[in-house]
């Protein structure tokens with residue numbers, strides 16, 4: 001089955017209540033009936049101007065918010081209702097990488113502990129509802145696993161004991177990606193992950209995503225306002241406008257249109 005499928009997924013935010021508790025106005029339809037399929041290892045870009053619903057779509061995919069209509073399937077399982085079963089399906093398949101690598105990283109934790117922390121958090125979430133989770137690895141074991149994940153993202157071992165403030169923007173984003181790799185995801189959902197970086201560093205990070213696909217089969221749902229970034233890394237692109245998917249197809253076909 002596809003790793004991700006949206007069937008007419010929609011998200012409507014009601015208008016806010018005024019002082020006497022009445023809602024005024026129709027609210028906002030952030031995503032309006034979006035249908036989308038992502039196959040394993042596929043790289044799909046989502047473009048659209050600010051406010052077109054890209055980030056809301058990502059939050060729906062990740063289960064950070066529930067859709068107001070439609071269905072969401074992950075690995076063929078319906079995860080529309082975000083219950084414990086849906087969370088564990090998502091946890092085994094999807095990870096998100098955020099825009100700002102600085103704010104996502106605790107400045108007081110060293111690089112290897114930042115990765116370990118993500119592993120522990122994932123372990124804790126997986127253990128939810130069960131009495132005996134997997135046994136906690138030793139400190140040396142955790143450090144070694146963190147080093148392996150960091151090596152997969154191209155970070156040299158001598159950065160293991162550094163702190164975020166001592167890393168470049170690209171290195172910080174690599175740490176974030178290493179954290180996302182903890183649970184061996186099959187699809188990374190990336191929201192503007194290279195927009196703050198120098199162009200040459202952007203290319204390094206995008207090449208890393210290609211390497212992860214080639215070596216680990218990890219797919220990508222890449223939200224970006226930068227058409228050049230999407231063209232460089234994605235084979236398929238989805239164009240959003242006012243919450244709707246208005247165009248979808250191979251990158252060359254969609255970007256050829258005037």
Ligand code: ADP
Pocket residue numbers: 013016
């Ligand atoms: P308040 O705290 O007074 O309710 P918010 O800061 O939550 O105000 O929201 C301010 C406005 O921004 C509202 O119109 C709300 O619909 C909108 N809004 C809230 N969250 C977001 C968001 N994540 N992205 C875009 N707009 C948002």
Ligand code: ADP
Pocket residue numbers: 013028029030031048049050051052053054055056057
């Ligand atoms: P994009 O990521 O493409 O910039 P968003 O998904 O952030 O678009 O926003 C789509 C629309 O939904 C915008 O009109 C935005 O103001 C609104 N919106 C987003 N989040 C909220 C929220 N939590 N509450 C109310 N409105 C929101």
